[in-house]
Every structure is written in C-alpha cells, then in structure tokens.
Amino acid sequence: MLKEAVFHRPEGPYAHPAGPRALRVRLRAKRGDLSSCHLFHGDRYQGEEEGDILRLEKAGSDELFDWFEGVIPSATRRLRYVFYLEGKEGGLWYGERGFAADRREAGAFQYPYICEGDLFRVPDWARDGIVYQIFPDRFCNGDKENDPEGIEPWSAAARPRPNSFYGGDLRGIIEKLPYLEALGVNVLYLTPIFLSPSNHKYDTADYYRVDPAFGDAKILKELVRRAHRRGIRVLLDAVFNHAGYGFFAFQDVLQRGAASPYADWFFIEDFPVVTTPRPNYETFANGVWTMPKLNTAHPEVRAYLLDVAEYWTREAEIDGWRLDVANEVDHRFWRAFRDRVKGVNPEALIVGEIWHDAGPWLQGDQFDSVMNYLFRDAVLDFFAAGRIGADRFDALLTRIRMMYPEPAHFAMFNLLGSHDTERFLTACGGRLERMRLAVLFQMTYPGMPMIYYGDEVGMRGGPDPDCRRPMVWEEEKQNRELLAHYRKLIALRKALRPLRRGDFRTWLVDPLRNLYGFVRREGESCVGVLLNNSPHEHRVEVDLHPFGGAEKLRDALSGRTAEAAGRSRLTWMMAPFQGVILTPVG
Ligand code: ARE
Ligand code: CA
Missing domain, CATH: 3.20.20.80 (Glycosidases)
Structure with missing residues (x-):
C-alpha cells in the first residue's frame, strides 16, 4: 500500500453533509492499491469501542488515484470515524493521527456536528x-x-x-x-x-x-x-x-475626481481619471476601460x-x-x-x-x-x-x-x-x-x-x-x-429519472477502440450508456452486474434489444460514433 497516496480530511469534497443526519465521506488512494475500504464510525461521545462498520464503494478513478465514497448515517450528528484499508499486504487503520495497525493508535477523524446552518442546500x-x-x-x-x-x-x-x-x-x-x-x-x-x-x-x-x-x-x-x-x-x-463607464458612481468620479464620494468605489491609481493611453484605474481583464472594477x-x-x-x-x-x-x-x-x-x-x-x-x-x-x-x-x-x-x-x-x-x-x-x-x-x-x-x-x-x-x-x-x-x-x-x-x-x-438523479459509475473504458460506457443508478433503477467514439464498427461487451438480475436490455434511442449471453455478459454491435441508452426489459 502506498501510504503517501492516501488522503482524507474532514472537510470540503472529502467530507460534507449529505443531509441533516448523514455525512458523505471520500478517501483517495493509489489506483489499484486497495482491495477494500471500510469505515468504523460512531458518535463522538460514545465509548471508543462502540460503533458501526460501513463499506465504502469505489466511486471513480483517474490515472493515479482511486476514490472511495460512502454516506455515514448519524442520528446524533456528531461523528468520529477511522478508515480500515485493505491491500495486498493486509489491513491498516487510517485516522487523524495517521496509519497504525491499532485502531486507537490511528486516532479518529472528527466531524464535530452536522450544523443546520452549514448544510449545502441546492434547490x-x-x-x-x-x-x-x-x-x-x-x-x-x-x-x-x-x-x-x-x-x-x-x-x-x-x-x-x-x-x-x-x-x-x-x-x-x-x-x-x-x-x-x-x-x-x-x-x-x-x-x-x-x-x-x-x-x-x-x-x-x-x-x-x-x-x-x-x-x-x-x-x-x-x-x-x-x-x-x-x-x-x-x-x-x-x-x-465591474460596472460600466456610464455607471453614475464612475461618472461622478470622472467629474469630481478625488472629491467624489464614490472615489473609493473603484480602484483609482491617480486623479484625474483618464482612459488613455491606458486607464489609470483597475478594470475587467487588462485595461478594458469601459469596465471599471468595483471595490x-x-x-x-x-x-x-x-x-x-x-x-x-x-x-x-x-x-x-x-x-x-x-x-x-x-x-x-x-x-x-x-x-x-x-x-x-x-x-x-x-x-x-x-x-x-x-x-x-x-x-x-x-x-x-x-x-x-x-x-x-x-x-x-x-x-x-x-x-x-x-x-x-x-x-x-x-x-x-x-x-x-x-x-x-x-x-x-x-x-x-x-x-x-x-x-x-x-x-x-x-x-x-x-x-x-x-x-x-x-x-x-x-x-x-x-x-x-x-x-x-x-x-x-x-x-x-x-x-x-x-x-x-x-x-x-x-x-x-x-x-x-x-x-x-x-x-x-x-x-429516465436515473439520468437526472442517479449515481455515476464507469462501466467500460476501452482506449484501444475508443469505447466508453457508464451507468446511472438510483436505488433499483439503472440506465446504462455506451458510446463508440470511433469511426469503426465495434462489438462491445459489457457485464450486466450493475443491472441486478436483468437479462435483456433495450436501447431507448433505436428500440433495439439484446439478451445476456450467459454469465451476465452482454454484447452489442455499435456503428461508428453511435451511442446507446440502455434500460432493462421486463
Ligand atoms: C472583448 C473582446 C475579446 C477580448 C476581451 C478581453 O471581444 O475578444 O478577449 O474583450 O479584452 C464582455 C463581452 C466580450 C468582451 C469583454 C470585454 O462579452 O465580448 O470581450 O466583455 O469588453 C475570462 C474571465 C471570464 C470572462 C472571460 C471573457 O475569467 O470571467 O474572460 N467572461 C465574462 C463574460 C464575458 C464578458 C465578461 C466576463 C466581462 O462571460 O462575456 O465579456 O464582463 C481562459 C481563462 C479564463 C478566461 C477564458 C476566456 O480559460 O482561464 O479566465 O475567462 O480563457 O478568455
Ligand atoms: Ca428589437
């Protein structure tokens, strides 16, 4: 396990409320390094030995890292949590005090309280x-x-x-x-x-x-x-x-110079205010004289x-x-x-x-x-x-x-x-x-x-x-x-509601043939998308696990269907630059 690549902080994209009584957490690790990632979490005022275990899912990867993600429910809104990371050489705890074989030694990350006033409410x-x-x-x-x-x-x-x-x-x-x-x-x-x-x-x-x-x-x-x-x-x-050149306050500064009550509304270098050879006041971008920057x-x-x-x-x-x-x-x-x-x-x-x-x-x-x-x-x-x-x-x-x-x-x-x-x-x-x-x-x-x-x-x-x-x-x-x-x-x-509200998980990445696929899942509903971003026809093979027990999928665009050919695998012929939006049939 490459410890140097492991990262978490109880803030921002790595830890934020998922509701009044739930915290979304993410952990970053070297790509392909962890076979699993769990959390031991509890209330901050409970005894150290008390808590629950949550398995985090791999939410995505880039060239260097995997991201694991999960939502911790918290009835009391006061959280502490420690990660348990499993790799080839076994397991390790990761907490506020770093890595340790012993959970207490690793220390626990704290999310002191999910405050109502800090909730990220998007309409x-x-x-x-x-x-x-x-x-x-x-x-x-x-x-x-x-x-x-x-x-x-x-x-x-x-x-x-x-x-x-x-x-x-x-x-x-x-x-x-x-x-x-x-x-x-x-x-x-x-x-x-x-x-x-x-x-x-x-x-x-x-x-x-x-x-x-x-x-x-x-x-x-x-x-x-x-x-x-x-x-x-x-x-x-x-x-x-910024405002415009014609904005009343800027016009006043142009006329009255330093005596204008609006002189501090802008960033004026010296008086009188001029626009040429270059404006002697701050503007949008570089010297756009029609747009004096507002203080x-x-x-x-x-x-x-x-x-x-x-x-x-x-x-x-x-x-x-x-x-x-x-x-x-x-x-x-x-x-x-x-x-x-x-x-x-x-x-x-x-x-x-x-x-x-x-x-x-x-x-x-x-x-x-x-x-x-x-x-x-x-x-x-x-x-x-x-x-x-x-x-x-x-x-x-x-x-x-x-x-x-x-x-x-x-x-x-x-x-x-x-x-x-x-x-x-x-x-x-x-x-x-x-x-x-x-x-x-x-x-x-x-x-x-x-x-x-x-x-x-x-x-x-x-x-x-x-x-x-x-x-x-x-x-x-x-x-x-x-x-x-x-x-x-x-x-x-x-x-298709999952397209708007579902999770995103990569489904297929084939750089050789330039095929890409992902699934959008919300609860039990799942929609899969496959894209052939190449000028050639390709036979695409994907596994059907994200769709639970589904055996047959239909492309919502063309109406075509295909059935699983054993072991939960599905093959689909894709024309050059074709994309399909797949939903289970039956
Ligand atoms: C005029 C000329 C342009 C010239 C520009 C700058 O037409 O060719 O590049 O001046 O001197 C408005 C008008 C534009 C006008 C501009 C200035 O719509 O037609 O352009 O005023 O008079 C950066 C800013 C970003 C900004 C873009 C334009 O970060 O906020 O530049 N966008 C907004 C609006 C614009 C608007 C203004 C700001 C000004 O959406 O329409 O312009 O109110 C990189 C950088 C970005 C940069 C981007 C584009 O990626 O990282 O920071 O955006 O390129 O340049
Ligand atoms: Ca008109």
Missing part, C-alpha cells in the same frame, strides 16, 4: 434542470420599435463584429417560449439585460433599468410570468465584478449591489443568478449575496462563472453551481478534437466530480459552448456525428445540460464575436435532424 429543481442560454440581442427580434440604430440584417449569413447590433429583445424571447418548451428546456439563462451601450451589456450603466433596446421591467416580468406558466425558470446575469469590499458598494440583487429577485420573481467573473470578487461579498438572494427566494439558484477548479466557492456558503468549463474541456478533447482516449476522458471526469461536494455536482451547468467560446460544431470541424455523440453524453451525464442558443439547429461560429450570430429561424436553414436529436435526448433525460 431540488436543479437536479431536473435543462438550461438554454440566450444572448438577447441575437435570439429573436420581437419588437422593431425598440431596435438600436444601425442594426444589421438578421440572416444566417450574418458575421457579427464586436459592435454589431441585431435588434433581439425580451419580446422576442416571449414569442419563442413555445419553441423552447417544445425543445424541452426548463431553465433560461439570459446574458445581461440592464442598461448599457454595448450589444453584450457587460458594461452596466444602470443596474435598475432594463435596457430599452431589450424592453422594460414590465416586459421582463411578463417574460418570467409566461415562462413560469410553461414550467420554465429564468436566471439573469449579475455583473458585479466590493467597500460597505456602500456592497450594500448597493446587494440591493440590486434583492430588488430583481423580488421584483421580477426570477429564479436565480449567473455571476460574471465570479472568481475575482471577494468570498465575503458572495456569502452576503447568497444570504440576501436566498432570503428573498430560497429556491433561487446561484451559478458562478468560473472556468477552473471552483472548490472554494462550492462549499455551501456561496454558489450552488458553476459554468462547468472543465467539463467542456474534457468533452472537447474527447469528442470534438479526438485528442484524448477513453481512459484519459474518464480520468478527467472523475477528477472534476471529486473536486466538489455532491450537491454542487448535480447542479453543474454542463456546457459544450457559450457566448465566450467557439461553437461546438465548429470545434468538431463540422463533423455532425461527433457533435451528436457529445450531446448524447451531455444529456446523460450528472449535472444540468446547458445548450447555447442555436447549437441545437447546427449553428456554427468561431470565438467571440463569431459565436454570437443571430439565431437561425428559417427552417430550411436549420439542421432539423440535429434538432430532433436534441428533442429526443431531452425527452429521454426527463423520462
């Missing part, structure tokens, strides 16, 4: 969420009266530039609610809609005003109300890392922005927020933000925009979820670029899952692309079969699938601004087969 609806991201200027123009000046023609041939406008608005989104409902999505995430001179509106001039080119507060409320009637929730974009540690700034968040949550009855540049704003601010927003609507969802490991924000006190760019990176490498094999893909997925507490994991925004990235079909080099398989994977993986508007009809586009072309609505220019594929998969995700 339950998120587990069933299927998200659709809309960039309002480009989705649908429902009101020609409010169009900005000089809009460009809405056409499939349009190639947006950084400053193009197309006239899309909230009325347009309302008009397309039947389309969205038929597609099957049940959460809309809109990029910013408040007053701003740009097409993307990430440079807010007035947080209390819906941009007139998009509509007004009344139309926003109507949109939310009508979406709710169709079972669709609405999230808005909170841009609190969110300042009590007045904090109060101002929290009021904004509370106002729209209450006023428009929205269902949550996506937080822009979330990892560059202080944790204290986000904790206060969570309290304020959930205070108004406990069912609101909070999703940070973080492209990397978001562990520090996903402990239950700040965000519920993040835009899962790490997921996208892995999917891109495996399906679109074909740069990695099934083994590496599985390893990356495990790493991401093990980074976060379980509640966050089921609420992740699993995206293939966004308004900030090249579109997925373009990343696939236009090879539709690859995109279709990736979408199948996205729709069967834990976490909320997020569709970037237009991906479902085969839109293409390079990086920003090309990924923001106006939505293609002419049916003859849409890829209707791809759309049907999306609809079918969304319907299946809704019909």
